[in-house]
Amino acid sequence: MKILHTGDWHIGKRLNGVDLIEDQQFILEQLIEYMEENPVDMVVVAGDVFDRSNPSQAALKLVNEYLYRINIEKGIPVLAISGNHDSRSRLDYGSYWFEKSAYHMRTSLSGITTPVVVGGHHFYMVPHLDVLEAKVFFDDESIRTHHDVYRRITEEIADAMDPGAYNVLVGHMFISEGKASDSERPLSVGLSEEVGTELFDAFDLVLLGHLHHPFAITHEKIFYSGSLLKYSFSEVKQPKGFRVVETGEVTKCRFKPLECRRDLVHYQGTFDEVINEAVTFEDSRAYFKFELAGMETVNDPMAKLKMLYPNTLELRPVKKEHEAVQSTVDAHRSSDAEIFESFIETVHGEAPTDYQKQIFNTYFKGDADETDSD
Template identity: 30%
Template sequence: MRFIHTSDWHLGRLFHGKHLTQDQSYVLEQFYQVVKDTKPDAILIAGDIYDRAVPPIEAVELLDDTLARLLLDQKIPVIMIAGNHDSAQRIGFGSKLLAGQGLYVTGQLTNPLTPVVLTDSFGDVYFMPFTYAEPSLVRSVYQHNELLDFDGAMKFLVQRSLQRIPQGVRKVALAHAFIAGGQESESERPLSVGGSSNVSAGSFAAFDYTALGHLHNSQKAGGKQICYSGSLMKYSFDEANQTKGINIVDMDKNGQVEIELVSLKPKYDVCKVSGSFADILQNREKYPSQEDYMMVSLNDTQAILDVHGQLEKIYPNLMQIERPYLNIGGKLAKERLDYRTKTELQLFGDFFQQMTDRELSQEQKQTFVTNLDELLLKEREAKS
């Protein structure tokens, strides 16, 4: 059986204030052509289909058009799950009706878990969709109060799912999770403020392939058969050197898999350049003009008049300028703390120390994390 693994489309994304829907449409057209050329038996989308719980209408229309072409024109089944950016209720609306057309959507967590069964010339393949679910939701749905973290919750769900799958058949998991040791990117929203969102790769050892979503860098996670496909596009400047694409997976009769990463090329790439202002402005051989989404890091220490306006003539899609060495009041900006890189817990800890001249205790840290996680969960539910 051949299937395509993709994830983290983030339809409706804003990138430094620019709507990316047209860019996403451009890449999805390439995706569709790959589907036509490779003729897979199924397409797996491992969460974060949208960028937020209530997506803009343009994003909804783009997804509708893409799925219609895959299902109606190409007759290829699509299995997709909700991610932490999605509204589980909205993603899952009409799922029973749509399953009759070959669109298998798992939005909200259910008890029991329901596999999707597809058949090839060697027999059945069981696809188990583990929609994104926080430990508190798993505890509520399954009335199991001992599931305190993501790892325990995922292991519990996997054990329950295996009870629904016959012995000896080929098995594929879809999950939206952070596997311990995975390479993160700036554009990913943390699953948990307290850092307890890690899931061990061993949870998926029973599956012949695990199609993961959440991390935006294409990578293996603890084994050849446990993979992140990565995001549809580059969504932050720290992803500039990453290769974006999809995984084409060929599974034989014994469940052994061969994986091919097929790259997708955006209309505008995400690039970073650094150097002196004068050199960037004048040296076209070293700094050629380009229309990609650009971040420029200047190593000048003095103020520069209309720096954005002048650089925009070379880079019309200039998104961000960094001045790490800018001299302000005799002190280099490089020496100042960049609070954008700190977590909510670190920021609150700094505030607490400034106000009380004491560091947070472990008990206070845990109280802060617990309350913030509950507030974020309520916020997501309110937007759903």
């Protein structure tokens, strides 16, 4: 059985104010083309279908259109879950009708132990959850971390599952590769979203969304599809595409990269070399983030850059050496004032003024004064 695994579509996403809907349509079109040339038996969309709980009309239309082409035109079963960016009610709207066409949308915990069966495989669909709602749903006060949430869920499913079947979990969560021990984990109560891989031993395959890097984890049976596109400048070096999983005697999983409409480029250098085209870029219509030195005396550098690179989204003065050092400040060994100074330098690119320091000190007094503060 051939499963196309995708997720984190984030339809309707804007990057620095720029609507990516045309880029998204471009990439979905390629997904369709792939399926035309390489028939698959089903499609898994592992959450974050939309970027916002209240998607735009164009976003709704795009999702409606492409899921129609996959599910109704091509007759391919679709399994989808809600991610943390989706509104559950919105994604659930129409799901009774979808179900009749083998388009299975799951947005709630109820019925989580009942698999969707496609091609003889059992798919357990786990929408994105937060700690509080899992605690309430299971009426279990011991649930305090995301790891606890998924421990409870995987236990419930494992109790109900047929161990003889091929069992797949579809989820939207942050799996941590490091085998964190229980003694380490409580350190991150209420902060960390990390879920340990050891919870998924009972499953034959785990298809995930949430992390945007398709190789966020290297595991023999746990996979992220990665996001459809590069959705932030921290993702510029990540390949984007989807996965094709072939189940059988041995499960084979391959990543298929897709060609995007416009790449994301993050360039660090000097303003002069860019504006004089001493350095050139493959696609002048790409989405650029420039970090440039030598802009101190340039009037409106952004406008000048946009004449060459109209889709320049971000421009910053290049970071100075010492800033990179400062950003690794050890919070445990620094005073509040030092952390504040380092923060301001990192954010603004220059040290706080004496006046800023004075304001900070007025409100966040040093350790010695702590008992006096109100």
